[in-house]
Amino acid sequence: MSFTERFDLALPLIQAPMAGVSTPRMAAAVCEAGGLGSIAVGATDAAGARAMIEDVRGRTARAFNVNLFAHGTARADPVREAAWLEWLAPRFAEFGAEPPAQLRTIYKSFADDPDMLALLIELAPPVVSFHFGLPPAEALAALRARGIYLMATATSLAEARAIEAAGIDAVVAQGIEAGGHRGVFDPNAPDDALGSFALTRLLVREAGLPVIAAGGIMDGAGIAAARNLGAVAAQLGTAFIACPESAADDGYRAALTGPAAYHTVLTPLISGRPARALPNRFTALAAPYGGRTPPDYPIAYDAGKALHAAARARGEHRFGAHWAGQGAPLARNMPAAELVQTLRREFEGCGG
Structure with missing residues (x-):
């Protein structure tokens, strides 16, 4: 069959x-x-x-x-996780928010x-x-x-x-x-x-x-x-x-129909594992992250979700995990x- x-x-x-x-x-x-x-x-x-x-x-x-x-x-690594949060702190501050005090394994x-x-x-x-x-x-x-x-x-x-x-x-x-x-x-x-x-x-x-x-x-x-x-x-x-x-959400849908759809990128920054997404302000952080290693997946994703929530609360949707493949323009x-x-x-x- x-x-x-x-x-x-x-x-x-x-x-x-x-x-x-x-x-x-x-x-x-x-x-x-x-x-x-x-x-x-x-x-x-x-x-x-x-x-x-x-x-x-x-x-x-x-x-x-x-x-x-x-x-x-x-694998939890408090030192690596603290360094990651310290690096992201200025991005949280832009939206009047503090990064999480510590990161969690958000799902099993x-x-x-x-x-x-x-x-x-x-x-x-x-x-x-x-x-x-x-x-x-x-x-x-x-x-x-x-x-x-x-x-x-x-x-x-x-x-x-x-x-x-x-x-x-x-x-x-x-x-x-x-x-x-x-x-x-x-x-x-x-x-x-x-x-x-x-x-x-x-x-x-x-x-x-x-x-x-x-x-x-x-x-x-x-x-x-x-x-x-x-x-x-x-x-x-x-x-x-x-x-x-x-x-x-609306920000995701708008990005999918915009010029970013033609330029998807692979990044580990959002979740700690490589994933293909529409380029946005989060994926653009790749250049200055200075060789830091993201926490293990999905611990790093706890920080990514928190940053996206802080940004979205101020009307900024370009820190979302806008996953999309290379065929996105279609x-x-x-x-x-x-x-x-x-x-x-x-x-x-x-x-x-």
Whole structure:
């Protein structure tokens, strides 16, 4: 049975899970239109995840994806964190605010969250996917025993082989063009920064799993190209940010339709992990940060969120985490269901 047949998809499309942007309403709309909708629960706790999963199920009976973060446990380093806050202090002062007295680990890795595992075992969403790595084998076995289809992100052949060895069902090939956080297992290791199509073709030929292409794909022609390379589906994230069902705020939406969309950048400054975003005042801090190392993810993100909140309270939106891929200028403002229908027409027009 093919991937599209398994999930009864009218279009080989996954709406990418984007923490802080994806919503149950968006996921359900994508599902109802014939794609595979996603929610991202990595930045919430088990109670928050329950509410989101139940919200999706209240809107659609179709299959959907629940995405989790499987990053390594954050290591607190008070000296490094204090230095980071000291460096950011003048930016807080610009908005009449003080930086946090100390930084927190604002959410757990799935690997460290037994409550989240218990919730997923209880609710058994149709698809569960992982970003930043893999959870322990016993967690995967428990999810598999509930009949859950498992996916994980890879940015390299080595990561894809680890995913295959873990018994995951499909691999998401995330190219360097992708918006949001790089899914690298080890952010301190060398990154070959493979593009989406080169990585997709490499994994199709050399990995033993169904491959989902991700990164920079914004229209039906891109989905058709991914399929021609051997991918079973394409995952699109930035394409859905402008949809009214997304949780992107007005500042984010305005930036996405402005000149910044043509010049996305990778930065670790906002969260502590490399992520592709629209350039703004936060990403521009890269030059003067003087070789300081951001605190571990997601500890650094505590500072980033606090600075964004302080700036936004004074009407300045250019310190937000405006994640977006290199295809950002191709984003379209239309309801999610209409976008899926448009993508399907484009895909079919390309022979898909």
